[in-house]
Amino acid sequence: MGKIIAILGDIHANIDALNVVLDDCRKEGVTDFLCTGDVVGYNAAPSECMKVIRELGCPVVKGNHDHYVSSDQNLDDFHPNAAAVVRWTREQLDAEEIDWLYNLPFVVTQMGITLVHSTMDNPETFGYVFDHFQAEANFICQKTPLCFHGHTHVPMIYEKQVAGVYRIDPQDFKLPIGRKYFINVGSVGQPRDRDPRATYVVYDFLARTVKFRRLEYDVEAAQERIRLAGLPSRLAERLAVGE
Numbered sequence: 001m002g003k004i005i006a007i008l009g010d011i012h013a014n015i016d017a018l019n020v021v022l023d024d025c026r027k028e029g030v031t032d033f034l035c036t037g038d039v040v041g042y043n044a045a046p047s048e049c050m051k052v053i054r055e056l057g058c059p060v061v062k063g064n065h066d067h068y069v070s071s072d073q074n075l076d077d078f079h080p081n082a083a084a085v086v087r088w089t090r091e092q093l094d095a096e097e098i099d100w101l102y103n104l105p106f107v108v109t110q111m112g113i114t115l116v117h118s119t120m121d122n123p124e125t126f127g128y129v130f131d132h133f134q135a136e137a138n139f140i141c142q143k144t145p146l147c148f149h150g151h152t153h154v155p156m157i158y159e160k161q162v163a164g165v166y167r168i169d170p171q172d173f174k175l176p177i178g179r180k181y182f183i184n185v186g187s188v189g190q191p192r193d194r195d196p197r198a199t200y201v202v203y204d205f206l207a208r209t210v211k212f213r214r215l216e217y218d219v220e221a222a223q224e225r226i227r228l229a230g231l232p233s234r235l236a237e238r239l240a241v242g243e
């Protein structure tokens with residue numbers, strides 16, 4: 001039987017979005033999962049999301065929010081909203097959950113596919129890749145033909161050809177042989193490309209096809225959780241517009 005792999009990340013404690021994504025995975029016949037990190041942060045259901053992701057039993061790499069919540073990271077230089085949600089999330093999780101986040105690896109290679117939260121050049125400092133110049137540094141360190149990542153919350157394709165690196169808008173495509181791809185799978189729980197729908201990617205291992213999925217979910221329910229938790233209202237508002 002072929003492998004149909006769902007790659008999802010930047011869930012950010014949004015259980016309403018995560019449940020819709022996992023329902024869609026069942027419809028897509030997904031057999032395996034890979035997670036590009038940032039399970040927690042920004043939204044109000046960190047423990048619930050961690051439980052669901054852990055039950056998948058899949059590889060998960062460490063995102064910057066997973067790191068902030070599980071370490072003694074100083075938050076003085078953080079945006080006040082980001083600091084507030086990191087502090088709140090630390091209070092919601094028990095010691096075992098914090099330990100799990102802390103011990104996540106920065107990079108995983110499985111089935112010939114690399115997973116990283118940010119970029120393969122210095123994955124522990126969580127640099128952002130928004131253009132093909134920044135993607136070039138990643139490709140120097142990317143050893144497999146295919147690498148999935150997240151972090152910017154903006155789905156994107158970076159392609160390395162002999163002639164250079166190209167940035168391609170997200171679209172369904174079949175991987176040609178002989179090129180390298182660094183693919184941003186977007187965000188389940190806090191998309192930032194002005195499309196509020198949850199995003200993830202389905203990769204058919206045998207057919208070598210990549211499919212970007214966009215799914216509507218109950219944004220108002222996620223907003224209500226944020227308000228009930230007493231988290232900054234801006235975190236609720238941005239979900240409605242995808243920024």
Ligand SMILES: [Fe+2]
Pocket residue numbers: 010012038063065151152153
């Ligand atoms: Fe994130």
